[in-house]
Amino acid sequence: MIEVVQSLSHLLKSFSSSAVTFATADNSINATGIGTGTVEAGEKFTISGASEPGNNRTFTAVTVADDKIVVAETVTAESAGAAVVLNEEYVGSFKDVSHFTDLVGSIAASQACTGFVDFSNDKENVDYTASTNVTGGTPAKISEGVVGYFARLRVRNGGTNQTSLRANLNGKR
DSSP: OEEOOOOOOOOOOEEEESOOOEETTTTTOOOEEEEEEEETTTTTEEEEEEESGSSSSSEEEEEETTTTTEESOOOOOOOSSEEEEEEEEEOOOEEEEESSEEEEEEEEEEOEEEEEEEESSSSSSSOOOEEEEEBBTBOEEEEEEOOOOOEEEEEEOOSSSOEEEEEEEEOOO
16 A cells, blocks of 8 residues: 655756855855745755855755845855855655655656655654655656654755656555
């Protein structure tokens, strides 16, 4: 028997520029157009390419304006110059999967992305993560044995705006 655990149909976005700055005064990431059509308050995104290693990580948007994203996490001060890429990331909520033996599903995307299944025993800490790289236009299969009481689906965009994206995670008994 198969039962739906989580599903997603969301067009993940990206942004890239060598004019991105990071300001510690208000924990903001700044560049012309960085907040236009990329992420919304409460959403997660990943930064790569920053010259300061502490800025290459996943952030949570608190407020979003056309040229500024204020984040919940601490940023490291950085001037413009590095080729910075912002990739939106969908993060599902943890669901009880303790009554399943396996999790199966698929990700179909118009552009490259990475799918993750995070397992946790307490809904707070990620104890194990399985990942699947997805080539744009070629669906990828998810198949993982259950290794925790809870699991969630995560999908991180790969650098190009998605024009179609569907992902699903199902429990199998």
